[in-house]
Amino acid sequence: MSGGQIQDEDISASSQWSESTAARYGRLDFEEGDGAWCPEITVEPDSLKEFLQIDLRSLHFITLVGTQGRHAGGIGNEFSQMYKIKYSRDGSRWISWRNRQGKQVIEGNRNAYDIVLKDLEPPIIARYVRFMPVTDHSMNVCMRVELYGCEWLDGLVSYNAPVGEQMSLPALPAYFNDSVYDGAVIHSMTEGLGQLTDGVCGLDDFTHSHVYNVWPGYDYVGWTNESFPSGYVEIMFEFDRTRNFTTMKVHCNNMPSRHAKAFRQVVCYFRSEADWEAAPLAFGPAEDEENPGARFVTVNLANRMASAIKCQFHFADAWMLFSEITFQSDTAMCLPLSPRLPSPEDDPTHKIDDSNTRILIGCLVAIIFILVVIIVIILWRQVWQKMLEKASRRMLDDELTASLSIQSETFAYTHNQSSTISEQESNSTYERIFPLGPDYQEPSRIICKLPEETTKQQPPVSSKSTAAAAAAAVQDGAPHYAEADIVNLQGVTGGNTYAIPALAMDLLSGKDVAVEEFPRKMLTFKEKLGEGQFGEVHLCEAEGMQEFMNKEFLFDIPEDQPVLVAVKMLRSDADKNARNDFLKEIKIMSRLKDPNIIRLLAVCIYSDPLCMITEYMENGDLNQFLSRHEPEGQLAVLSNAPTVSFNSLCYMAAQIASGMKYLSSLNFVHRDLATRNCLVGKNYTIKIADFGMSRNLYSGDYYRIQGRAVLPIRWMSWESILLGKFTTASDAWAFGVTLWEILNFCKEQPYSQLTDEQVIENTGEFFRDQKRQIYLPQPVLCPDSLYKIMLSCWRRNTKERPSFQEIHRALLEMQP
Template sequence: MENGAIKDEDITASSSFDSGNVGPQHGRIRTENNGGAWCPQKQATTEPEEWLQIDLKTVHVITATGTQGRFGNGQGVEYAEAYVLEYWRPRIGKWTRYHNSKGEEVLKGNMNTYLEFKQELDPPIWASKFRFYPYSYHKRTVCLRVELYGCKWTDGIVSYTMPQGDKRGPNWEFYDSAYDGPWDGHELKHGLGQLIDGKYGRDDFRDVYGGQAWVGWKNDTRTNKPLEIKFEFDKVREFSATHIFCNNLFTKDVQIFSSAKLLFSIGGKRFNRGEPISFEYMEDRIFENARNITIKLHHRIGKFVKIQLYFAARWMLISEINFDSIVAHGNFTPEPEPTTISPVKAQDKNQNEHKIEIPLHNNKFNDYLAVIVIGLIAIILLLGVVIFLTINRFRNRKFLRSPNSSNIGFPDNTLPHLQTDSVFNTTEKGSGIEAYGVTDIDECRRSHGSLKSSLRSTLPLPHPGLDHLQESNEYQEPYQALKYAPYYSYSSVVMEMQDILMNSNKKFAATQSDAYDYAIPEAGTLPLLASEKATLPLTRSRGSSITSKSARYSSPRNSHSSTPTQQEALTALRKRLEDSTLPEFPRHRLRMLSKLSEGAFGTVYIAEADGIAEYSSALTLGTRLVAIKFLGENASDKERKDFYRDVRILAALEDHNIARVLGICTKDEPLCVVMEYLDHGDLCQFLKSHVSENTSTILYGVKTLSFNCLLYMGAQIASGMRYLESLNFVHRDLATRNCLVGKAYHIKICDFGTYNELYASDYYKVDGITPLPIRWMAWESVYQGKYTTKSDVWAFAVTLWEILTLCRRIPYDGLGDPNIMENLAHMHCDDGQFMFLPRPVSNKDINDLMLECWRRKDLERPSFTEIHLFLQRKNLGYAPT
């Protein structure tokens, strides 16, 4: 008011004694214009009628008010000894009388005409309009000057709705006493109160110095049911985190919530916008201090947020809840109402229809219906018999017997086997890993300076046979040699099919050969498309086939008939590139839900696509989840050509366990590609929300996963990698964060987790610039810059370890990133001190498989074909439910 930020036209009054001299525009504190204050026509009483109104236009949080009387250059004697405040907020839609934390409505005013009296407001007020009502205990003439202390409310919270707090004994009421919305029984609706007032409770809730800052609920009437709080915001927002300040005085039956679930909505009626965020809190019965619990929200989008908190003890006390968010840009529509008729309504409808008399000749319909039902039952029984006979037949086949049998499977004497006990202790030499071109361990150590003399020693070295690319930063990228597609880095398919790509779309065709410089095939790799009649080994890496030592996992001779050779797979890929085109999908039929990741080459969003066709089909299944990869807005022409080229190749990949390209949007800027996304999100977060079937303590609402189910997931990843292996494509960032989970535990490999901020700690900037997933990387990839399908095999074993531990820990969680580099150096130097990951399960065959994937020599590691066959045998007969 004093500095003029509030304009005269925004200051009004119920009346003025003289609008020119003592009108509302003169009600500014510490100013002496004209009459020097606002003076109403009527005198003040204990039933105030006159008011001075201030319109702030937008919602502000006001923490104090100041008042003065009329000084009038020493001539004024009018002041208000008390006053009442009312405020108006758009969400409430009416004037509300303010009362402080003590329940007092009448606030203290001035005792003279010249000094300001500043009144702290506890709780503060969230409002866009304010009214000051002069109040007097006896009838008197008053004049008033006022000031507001506060700031614009930028958090965006309009209201929150929740159950009112509970009473604890005769002396403790954990009510939200500051709540200004209506109370509907025990429910608080559409108001604001203590949960966002900025005041934090003390460790001991019995210490009420400064007022009771805790709102509390007891679990007596909410057994196994969560506390639900719904927040409404001013606009659609993008959320990165929420912070909940909780009490943990467990000696008094008060604990932090055991788990939380957060749901998002645009319209506020249906909270089905994307998968809910699930969070589990580890119980703390050691420290009783109150604390902030931070939950990452991963850029979810919504105007409404529903928080469900599950009790860990009899009482749960919360002092503050706030959000980190920004206003989201774009067109957002409320979630549609379901169109299907509920079973109850349908049943009532059928009952009403049955009341109508049906003519007797309609009995023929019942006869037809009985025949149809009998026929369906017969078909079902027949299918059951066929399935049973098929399973029984496969069980009796020789190549599907138990791997532990004496004559069939994976005999231990066919492979130099790692001794499990000595390997996991990691302190003994002679683990069975042979030296790889290093004969003097001390010389190896000296050459690296014990990994501490120079950070340069930790950088990936140039790839053998590619000296002309040593200065190329693009080639040195750790897991995406081709920027926009994850699955290939050394395959010759790009060079072989360059003409096809150039002719497929003149707009995006590459006109210079240097656009493909970082897709040159590996040195020593034979041309894969030279002859359709050529027969290459199923898993050729760096020009060498798997030796007989890998016979433990080798398939029977006749199994090659069901698995296409590398030549056949590449021929099929080439044909798809020639015959197929990328379908254009209208961008207006994409509804963005949340940001998934953001990297140097663009942003990935989760979205809903309306009417997008299934892969290689014209069939549409209504609305489905997709991932949208946007090219950066400032992309150069070369980057646009690379983007289109990479997407074309990615669209030609065809495997049940690979995330596929569904369409592309090129008519509007920026360019984007539409890819498959599955209902349950990435595998890492999915596993964290489940527990093993062997877990002794089962949390309410948390599902269990069996060992066979986990192997089933691992086998699917091996199957997808087997397909990439058949094309000699290298993924370079295989991990659970880069796998998607759908219905019936269906897994698809992707790369959406690479730049997700949720997994930023999984990457280590070895040179200070390039982040590397070193906890998943083979030693030769880190120290020689060598990425092959065998380095993917190493990463697969780490991924399988993640799956079997349900992602409860990151690999080598007890070691820092520099220690991981030093550990990999032990494998590089072959000094017998390499520390393997601990056993994830007690199953010896699975542990041995992982150890063989971590062999020092890459050629001694099994292929994905062999790994997939082995996991299938181990999991024979399992079917997801």
């Protein structure tokens, strides 16, 4: 700040008292303007509305901050006695800094003159930093600030890892949790940084710590092999851009007396674009039994290019403990066109011939020109080949045409029965849906023609009658919702929104349901669950929520204890359409009153940001819950893993069916039913939620369009994927997949052996119904009667699929 590296335009504030106390005057030890940044209004206790923000333009590693008040040559005497710091790496997700004991408030100034420096322990990695004055009584404050640190050259923006575990010791247990992790922490750590990047390496004896007044094992994040049947711990690292990686250095504890050793082997996968590369890199460090002690293990990454790295660290003993992981990489992707060569001024004794420079530049230009020509030739050959393939595989003009289109960030699918529609009328961003094969043609931009529906018993018919039959086939089932009637699948806060017929929505709009306004100050942030384009979903604790609820709603929590809630928050900068959609979602959620559906508890809509507060269950979502458990049996006894009985699985499935039965009675269509959207409470209580789509943890479950996760194709019916039909029957299809997940304890993704493109291709087989479609296999624990329910949910004809009333009744009959 005081050195001038940070420009005026990179310093902003929530408000300013006057032009002469604007944000740009908040530089430490400077007296320009009126001598400091001063907010417009008096700062009140417990108010964190005012802040001074610095944009560092790139990620920085910040270890020290300084503050000063406003002196202004004796005219001013304003300063901040305390302050908090918030930081962000992307400008949207803000994190409150806390020290190693969990304290957020930093002691500031006692007068307007002195500079007070404070170490940030732990340090922060951020691009944006906010200083937020804190007071214990109403007072005027002014601030000048400074940041000390360096550019974060690792480029690491987050790592995802399992939560650290606890080791029993004779005196005190050792806790190997990542206590300063700034991402989401439930059963795993996602989208954050913590002790593995704080620059502090653990001691040889992990029962001691660099930091006083903390527990044994504090400096390390560690895991035991008993919790990982696969024999390895997987950590994923996300970076700011694609990089050329040379090495990874891992600081490991090596204390054989406590059964802790460095990893036996690490297998690293690399992702440069959307997909993970097939060929991993394996590395095994040399064992050193003679010299016990913590050490750095250097892994050669062989100049692999990636924007994300996923490493599987294999156990060498019962425990594996890490205290620091760093990467050496280079962001340069190619040689510059005009590299800087040494000049005579750099070394008077060494002269460089200018002709060599010209020759080098000429060679580079020639190489680039040749590469451009090669690329043009390759592209032309591909286009010509596609034209030949299309000509050779042209089908009858009167066949059914399925059109996939994306308009205004929504996806809607229409089917056309006329063959006169030209390619120019399409505006889709889909380039290819089905891979070339004997039953498919290459679509030109959007058009993908499906062959007519035929069976072996039917004689050949004319193309016109075939088209009519196929058109009739896709019109079976309940009336589907037209594009204008479908609420966008992905809501403003990132989760899915229920589809509602226009008629039902009109009826809803004529009713008013009272929802209490809840005081924001009684919400305590725990972690971010997910986010969307215009908002976020947070896990919070709400104090006094019982006082705001109707008597019909009962909490299984004493009134003096906080309630765990999910808070959907709309960003203050959201546009008018997003605000209207958010309010519409509140109106929809306020209608839902069922024991197996997450309920809207309260709202905060009198001021920005708009919030809706819904239930949350203490055991998280069903996917994560089941993945941590095993079925009852000998294997579970040997592994000492927590178990869930088959009857409990049926009980949970029946609750999901009951909740969906309630939704279907209102003509509501969920559109994203899956275990990730079911929450688990006490005694296997299940409630259906809607924010699984917003969570980065489940981004792999969605088919990406234009870089956004929007289509849960592995749970979607064939008519939803091909025709955009979302009905209660398509929800029944998704229930069958959800039931399959439950019986597999969520250990495997549906159709895990198929790529996304092959899953879409398989929907074409369901449409043609020529007995070539692939069904999900019968799980090991699944009896024939339960698998028959799944198969009935996946029937091609929507009218033949069971209703949720029938599914619920069948599941209840299976329970003892």
